[in-house]
Amino acid sequence: MKFLMFSLFLFLCLPVWSSQYALEKSHINYTVKYTFKTVHAKTEKARGKGVCEKGSCQFLVAVPVKEFNSGDSSRDVRTLEVTKAALHPLVKFNVTVPEGNLKSDFKSDVEVELAGVKQTLKDIPFTVKKDGNQFSVSSKFAIQLTKFKIERPKLLTIPIDDEVPIDFTSTWSVK
Amino acid sequence: MRVVLTSIFIVLFSQPVMAQSNLDRFKIPLFTAESLDVNDLGFGKEDTQSNFKLQKDLEERTRMLQNHQLWGLVSVAAMGAALLSGGEGNLPPEHPFLAGLALGTYSVSAYYALAAPDRPEGASYGQLNLHRWLAWIHLPGMILTPVAGYLAAKQYEKNEPLTGLAAQHKNIAGITAITLAISAALVTFEF
Numbered sequence: 001m002k003f004l005m006f007s008l009f010l011f012l013c014l015p016v017w018s019s020q021y022a023l024e025k026s027h028i029n030y031t032v033k034y035t036f037k038t039v040h041a042k043t044e045k046a047r048g049k050g051v052c053e054k055g056s057c058q059f060l061v062a063v064p065v066k067e068f069n070s071g072d073s074s075r076d077v078r079t080l081e082v083t084k085a086a087l088h089p090l091v092k093f094n095v096t097v098p099e100g101n102l103k104s105d106f107k108s109d110v111e112v113e114l115a116g117v118k119q120t121l122k123d124i125p126f127t128v129k130k131d132g133n134q135f136s137v138s139s140k141f142a143i144q145l146t147k148f149k150i151e152r153p154k155l156l157t158i159p160i161d162d163e164v165p166i167d168f169t170s171t172w173s174v175k
Numbered sequence: 176m177r178v179v180l181t182s183i184f185i186v187l188f189s190q191p192v193m194a195q196s197n198l199d200r201f202k203i204p205l206f207t208a209e210s211l212d213v214n215d216l217g218f219g220k221e222d223t224q225s226n227f228k229l230q231k232d233l234e235e236r237t238r239m240l241q242n243h244q245l246w247g248l249v250s251v252a253a254m255g256a257a258l259l260s261g262g263e264g265n266l267p268p269e270h271p272f273l274a275g276l277a278l279g280t281y282s283v284s285a286y287y288a289l290a291a292p293d294r295p296e297g298a299s300y301g302q303l304n305l306h307r308w309l310a311w312i313h314l315p316g317m318i319l320t321p322v323a324g325y326l327a328a329k330q331y332e333k334n335e336p337l338t339g340l341a342a343q344h345k346n347i348a349g350i351t352a353i354t355l356a357i358s359a360a361l362v363t364f365e366f
Contacts, residue, residue, distance in 0.1 A: 073304075077294045
């Protein structure tokens with residue numbers, strides 16, 4: 001009987017041994033720089049999940065490009081056009097990190113998918129703060145628009161900076 | 176020992192199939208590092224599916240609004256030149272030509288703005304709102320200015336003092352030119 005109970009326990013519980021994380025809230029901010037002007041666009045509409053298995057954790061965060069607000073609808077519609085958001089509506093961030101690294105600040109590669117193009121950014125630093133069942137993760141990194149085959153919008157024939165810094169803060173809960 | 180071995184056997188060989196069906200029953204998705212996908216994040220179809228027509232419309236919209244901007248700037252320049260060429264009493268010969276150029280280029284610019292595909296859903300915000308609002312001033316102004324100018328020219332020809340709408344030609348033209356210039360500046364120094 002004990003044997004049966006133990007087996008049943010293992011059978012029912014093992015599938016959830018792999019821990020999962022849910023993105024509770026987030027703030028993603030990108031900055032576009034131009035010779036005479038700097039523009040910030042932000043969103044809090046990202047969704048994300050994380051799963052840890054066999055000592056490795058994968059986190060996926062995605063947000064529709066249309067959810068970014070730069071304070072000017074004309075500029076935001078132009079952003080949709082140059083990033084081909086109608087064809088590739090989501091910008092995705094994918095991070096794989098050893099489970100043990102989640103306990104403190106860590107560095108990891110980040111795979112960014114934008115405009116249908118994937119780029120891996122190497123050794124991006126992440127700051128981790130634990131608070132009970134939740135933990136906050138923040139990071140700053142930059143992408144190059146040309147690497148994503150994005151035609152840079154121009155103002156008075158001068159294109160915006162190729163480099164776009166991204167500021168990411170998030171709160172995750174363990175499921 | 177037999178218990179442990181049997182348990183391991185159950186775990187190793189029963190889980191992939193049985194656990195999945197078990198979890199499906201309780202609506203608990205089983206994520207693995209390999210399967211984590213945006214479809215697991217609960218986005219609606221409109222947020223994940225490609226829309227080729229929308230992309231084409233966005234590109235067409237950009238092309239037409241760039242033309243709108245270009246012709247709008249030419250219109251501002253022509254309007255400014257027409258204002259400077261206008262005189263009291265004697266009508267300089269270049270004034271009607273420059274005024275006509277301003278009206279023509281304004282019409283072309285307006286066509287591109289009105290014919291451009293609409294922006295995707297959602298209200299407009301930021302400087303675009305002011306740009307659009309100013310059209311309610313410079314569009315009627317652009318219609319009234321040549322009418323008032325024509326009436327003023329007729330009254331000058333008859334050596335009559337300017338009255339009614341004709342007397343307001345300069346004021347209407349001035350207000351129209353200023354609002355048009357502000358409207359153009361709002362979108363010219365923006366990307």
